[in-house]
Amino acid sequence: MPDRLLPLLTAAPQTGDALGQALGVGRVTVNTLARRLQESGVPVEVSRAGYALAPGTPAPQFVRAGGPLGAALRYRGTVTSTQDEARAWADEAPGGAPHGAVVVAERQTAGRGRRGRAWDTTHGTLVFSVLLRQGASGAPLTLPELALLPLAAGVATARAAGTGRLKWPNDLLTEDGRKLAGILLEADLRGEEARRAVLGIGINVSAAPPEAAHLREFRPDLTRAALLSGLLRELHTWLTAPAAEILAAWRAHNLTLGRAVRVQTPAGLLEGLATDLDPQGSLLVQTAGGLRTISAGDVQLVGTLDGPAP
Numbered sequence: 001m002p003d004r005l006l007p008l009l010t011a012a013p014q015t016g017d018a019l020g021q022a023l024g025v026g027r028v029t030v031n032t033l034a035r036r037l038q039e040s041g042v043p044v045e046v047s048r049a050g051y052a053l054a055p056g057t058p059a060p061q062f063v064r065a066g067g068p069l070g071a072a073l074r075y076r077g078t079v080t081s082t083q084d085e086a087r088a089w090a091d092e093a094p095g096g097a098p099h100g101a102v103v104v105a106e107r108q109t110a111g112r113g114r115r116g117r118a119w120d121t122t123h124g125t126l127v128f129s130v131l132l133r134q135g136a137s138g139a140p141l142t143l144p145e146l147a148l149l150p151l152a153a154g155v156a157t158a159r160a161a162g163t164g165r166l167k168w169p170n171d172l173l174t175e176d177g178r179k180l181a182g183i184l185l186e187a188d189l190r191g192e193e194a195r196r197a198v199l200g201i202g203i204n205v206s207a208a209p210p211e212a213a214h215l216r217e218f219r220p221d222l223t224r225a226a227l228l229s230g231l232l233r234e235l236h237t238w239l240t241a242p243a244a245e246i247l248a249a250w251r252a253h254n255l256t257l258g259r260a261v262r263v264q265t266p267a268g269l270l271e272g273l274a275t276d277l278d279p280q281g282s283l284l285v286q287t288a289g290g291l292r293t294i295s296a297g298d299v300q301l302v303g304t305l306d307g308p309a310p
Helices: 002-008 016-023 027-040 083-092 141-161 222-240 243-253
Strands: 044-047 050-053 073-079 104-106 125-132 166-167 171-173 179-190 195-203 260-265 270-277 283-286 290-294 298-300
Touching: 002 016, 002 027, 002 073, 016 027, 016 050, 027 044, 027 073, 050 290, 073 083, 083 104, 083 125, 083 195, 125 222, 141 166, 141 171, 141 195, 141 222, 141 243, 166 243, 195 222, 243 270, 270 290
Parallel strands: 073 104
Antiparallel strands: 044 050, 104 125, 125 195, 166 171, 171 179, 179 195, 260 270, 260 298, 270 283, 283 290
């Protein structure tokens, strides 16, 4: 029942009588529905003037799709994780969520980042997941396409944010190394193809954990709805771009290449100089024992971040 009220809410207050008339209920019931939405995590503002959503809330009525991305969008207050919600939506009968479906939420009780880390969210964060059922050609995603998706998403995030630099493979940082955003890709593999993939992105918009940063430090007027709209457009462009263009754009936004790095890989820890990306998007690291190709790992930038990489 509270979900019936949500699509009617705007940034301007509406009276309980007006909303009740639209829903066919009394104003007391409208107040109850509004309170339930608040309890679920939706930022409903209740005042003498009526009921409204907080400005910039990334609900469907305020978000523009980027091609097929976001054409189907579910906005939730509290979920375990948007990744789980997107996957469950994909499995719904009869056909499940379409390619490009988006789940965005205010709070996650079990949000996760790479390697199972917790993914904290607050009302100052934009967190969402995109269901990907196909690659650029319309065919199922291939393994090479999957490998480039986090880099393409990083480019899209940097461009939509209008600030920040990319740390391989999945973080957007400030110039001084504070985290602005993170990216998580999970795929259901079937041989050399992916039955589907779920791309999750979390961005600090107006609040951040200690030692991190948020975008309003650099763009004070930015809203989560505007950011999501812009990011969906950028994702539509970059998730279907040729590999060479993705790699070139990632290099242009990077904060990794030319720097000393410490990389935790499945095979252990290695240190060296990050020199480039290979055609598959793997990180090339020059170590004391030779050039190493890193396809998966956690990268720590070593030394000062006072200026751009050489």
